[in-house]
Amino acid sequence: MSTTDVTVTSEDSQKKTANPTENRPFVLKKWNALAIWAWDVECDTCAICRVHLMEECLRCQSEPNADCFVVWGDCNHSFHHCCMSQWIRQNNRCPLCQQDWVVQRTGK
Numbered sequence: 001m002s003t004t005d006v007t008v009t010s011e012d013s014q015k016k017t018a019n020p021t022e023n024r025p026f027v028l029k030k031w032n033a034l035a036i037w038a039w040d041v042e043c044d045t046c047a048i049c050r051v052h053l054m055e056e057c058l059r060c061q062s063e064p065n066a067d068c069f070v071v072w073g074d075c076n077h078s079f080h081h082c083c084m085s086q087w088i089r090q091n092n093r094c095p096l097c098q099q100d101w102v103v104q105r106t107g108k
Contacts, residue, residue, distance in 0.1 A: 043078075046078075046080045046083050047079065048080070048087055049083050053080070056068045057082045057083050059083075069081050069106060069107060071105075071107075072105050072106070073104055074104050075097050076104070077096045077097065084101070
């Protein structure tokens, strides 16, 4: 709560808090906020291409593709969609735990 939100009842207190900036060690004039986020996963690297999930996979880095997003399986492992699409053509199991691959959710 800031000093401007407080209701003052006595005259002595009013004199002390007449200028709310007097009691503050500094005044914030400008603030540039920076936000950083990441996927909520145990391992934040695609186990197929070994690239961070926040970045495009190796294939999409060389030839840009709009399909480079993250997919999670029922086993809760996550991979780039492009990488997993290639993997599924050869083997319909999760590369990490070998469970049958069923897509639980996708994220962009």
